[in-house]
Amino acid sequence: xxxxxxxxxxxxxxxxxxxxxxxxxxxxxxxxxxxxxxxxxxxxxxxxxxxxxxxxxxxxxxxxxxxxxxxxxxxxxxxxxxxxxxxxxxxxxxxxxxxxxxxxxxxxxxxxxxxxxxxxxxxxxxxxxxxxxxxxxxxxxxxxxxxxxxxxxxxxxxxxxxxxxxxxxxxxxxxxxxxxxxxxxxxxxxxxxx
Numbered sequence: 227x228x229x230x231x232x233x234x235x236x237x238x239x240x241x242x243x244x245x246x247x248x249x250x251x252x253x254x255x256x257x258x259x260x261x262x263x264x265x266x267x268x269x270x271x272x273x274x275x276x277x278x279x280x281x282x283x284x285x286x287x288x289x290x291x292x293x294x295x296x297x298x299x300x301x302x303x304x305x306x307x308x309x310x311x312x313x314x315x316x317x318x319x320x321x322x323x324x325x326x327x328x329x330x331x332x333x334x335x336x337x338x339x340x341x342x343x344x345x346x347x348x349x350x351x352x353x354x355x356x357x358x359x360x361x362x363x364x365x366x367x368x369x370x371x372x373x374x375x376x377x378x379x380x381x382x383x384x385x386x387x388x389x390x391x392x393x394x395x396x397x398x399x400x401x402x403x404x405x406x407x408x409x410x411x412x413x414x415x416x417x418x419x420x
Contacts, residue, residue, distance in 0.1 A: 244394050248401055251364075255405050258357040259412060266417065268349035275350070275417030278343055280334070284414045287330050288406065294323035295403040302396045310384055313392070314376060320399070321372050324365055331362045354413065361409060364402050371395055 266275065297319040304312030335355065338344070345355035375395055379388050 240390060240394070244397065248397065251401070254360070255357075255408075258353075258360060259408065262353040262357050262413060265349040265353040269351075270348040272348045272351070273343055275354075275413070278338060278341075279414055279418055281414065281418060283330060283334060284410065287327055288410050290323050290327045290330070291403055291406050294320050294327065295400055297323060298396055298399045301392065305384060305389055305392050308384060310379065313379060313384070317372060317376050317379075321369060321376075324369050324372070324399075328362060328365050328369070331358065331365075335359070357413065358409060361402065361405055364405075368395070368399055368402060371398070 297316050301313045301316035301320065304310075304316055335358075338351075343351055345352045372395065375388070375391055378391065382388055
């Protein structure tokens with residue numbers, strides 16, 4: 227088998243494996259969303275979502291994450307054009323925005339816990355911290371992946387392997403943005419409307 231044919235076969239296997247991973251993540255988040263929806267009113271006479279959510283802060287998080295998806299898309303466009311500098315700058319912006327999102331989320335968690343609203347207070351808060359925290363953990367993993375990916379691109383340039391890795395990272399990052407849109411809608415918007 228020629229080198230190009232082997233590379234194409236590897237890309238196909240890697241892509242299928244990555245899509246399978248994303249599907250398992252979909253199932254994970256679907257179960258966490260279902261759990262949250264069932265437990266959203268189980269406050270044990272504690273605060274409800276309307277009492278504790280700060281929507282301006284959550285809207286800021288949402289805008290930051292959506293802009294990070296745009297900058298990730300710019301990196302993918304730079305990759306297609308063979309512009310390594312554009313890829314690096316776009317990924318650096320994506321990292322900064324993702325890190326800012328994570329800092330805001332962690333500060334929200336810290337504030338809630340400091341006010342006595344931890345995951346131990348009620349089933350609602352337990353489901354909230356689990357769902358939003360799992361998304362935050364995925365963001366952290368994405369940021370680590372991003373740092374490693376930039377290091378590989380700086381060392382090796384835009385090879386077929388780094389292009390594949392960047393493409394898969396883009397899928398992962400956009401998936402996290404999609405999950406956040408569901409969190410924003412189901413957890414926060416519906417939470418303050420109830």
